[in-house]
Amino acid sequence: MTNRFPLKVAEKIGQLIQTHQRFILTTHINPDGDALGSEMAVYWHLKSLKKQVWIFNQNAVSQNYCFLDPEKVIQVFDPCKHEAILRQAEVCFVLDIADWQRLHKLAKWLHNDSIVKVCIDHHPIENQLGDINIILPEASSTGEILYRLFKQLKVPITIQMAQAFYTAIMTDTGCFRFSNTSAATHRMAAELLELGVVPSAIYQKIYEQDSPGKIWLLGQVLSNLQFECDGRIVWFKITEAMLRQAGISRQELEEFTDFPRRIKGVEISVLFLEQGTDHTKVSFRSKGTIPINDVARELGGGGHPFAAGAVVGMPMDKAIPST
């Protein structure tokens, strides 16, 4: 990340924090390591200044990230229960999400409210929706942007904050290997390690928590891959019966489509996931040469160039040949 955000913006945020008392933090649905790490880093900073802070997310923290929130301060947003807090909140940090739609239920509360909105994100967007925005697509993660902001504001980084920041950059860069990893990302990691972060401990907490059922189903999938186009396309299916047999939820399938890209020559990996008797979710992952969001769009879905998907209105047996 070479671009620095204007010093003025950092100062503005610093002043905003100084002069207000009641803060809300939120992020996108199904929050990942960057979303949760960013929220918790901001939370601890605000708490150290004796502010009142609430974190409202659309979903509960998944088990592998619970270590980030030992005091269980993150709440699943409930419009009825949290209305009074929202009405009195002065500032909302919208983190790792530059799209109102991804705020779901919270969107309508924040959109028309007098609350000051600060958006910090690394996803490219068209409409800046905050009163103050730091949107840096060249950053690896929202955590990286916040870390630089905090350094600029001379915020003391505690070990808890360092672990949250490390989680953010480590997960969003796929362990420092995705194309969003820059020299600045590694320098930030170096500083976080000097603050006491133990990489192997955090890695274990996040990535070594698989259930036996998930690994069993992954085994079933890997020994039944179907190859097309001289092995450049690989596909596999997961039925509801398979999920039941494995005893796992759909959330645990997240990595499955990535995995077959390890095979030499594979460019695209496709998962057909049964959804009831008449719908099939199709997930596409590309190794990075052939974009696949056009195909997903044709099927009524969408996504990023190299990670996209769609839900088609037909049973799996029909969806596979027609895709």
Next chain:
Amino acid sequence: MTNRFPLKVAEKIGQLIQTHQRFILTTHINPDGDALGSEMAVYWHLKSLKKQVWIFNQNAVSQNYCFLDPEKVIQVFDPCKHEAILRQAEVCFVLDIADWQRLHKLAKWLHNDSIVKVCIDHHPIENQLGDINIILPEASSTGEILYRLFKQLKVPITIQMAQAFYTAIMTDTGCFRFSNTSAATHRMAAELLELGVVPSAIYQKIYEQDSPGKIWLLGQVLSNLQFECDGRIVWFKITEAMLRQAGISRQELEEFTDFPRRIKGVEISVLFLEQGTDHTKVSFRSKGTIPINDVARELGGGGHPFAAGAVVGMPMDKAIPST
């Protein structure tokens, strides 16, 4: 890596390079990313000084590391063929290996010869076997030591050398997540990225070259794991028939024992690998709490505390219950 090696040692090596003409580089059997990356970085430096350089290894470069050696300069050591070269060589760099035994065939040539031996390694050892030694167990990798040595000697780092160094540290730290990753490791990665290294490209070359047969067999293994001791021990077997059916070599099994450690609660993973009709190789991997080299030693083998193995003189069906 906080300790610097004495400036004197660096200067000595610099002088040795300046004043000699014929160099041999070697490393341990089954060379990994650190071994090969270190060799190639030294090779390119010596070649830039117009020196004569040979790399003699015990094994061929495995396919995923071939990109490090585009001109195919690494040779499999052949005592008959290479005797004349060995007799005339002046300096030998022994890299990533501080144990004569791991030099195999080359050991007897180097041990009694008048050749000057420079050992550079990050494995802890008892006997320093070189005429000049840089043995730094606190370094992540031999590549990290060499990089610091080169910087101290003001050696210009080309993009080829940067890629070799990056491969060394990335593979030996498990993508910057093992306990040997330090702030210095990340700072080195930052500098290498600034020299033009593209992490995703190197990752793909090394880790996304699996054969369909390997992935099929991994699937078979993962869907047939056996759990003991409340799920803290997991074991699986691979027969010669399974290897034939997958059409893969034993080398491709390297990662298999690591994989089940992803399961929550698993402390130890054990592979029983059939070797002919009356031998079984047993490989142990521990998550890092329970050392397993004692068990391996009892079976007549050995290894590191958390990665060890043995070959037992009985067929697999007997080896499993007796282990």
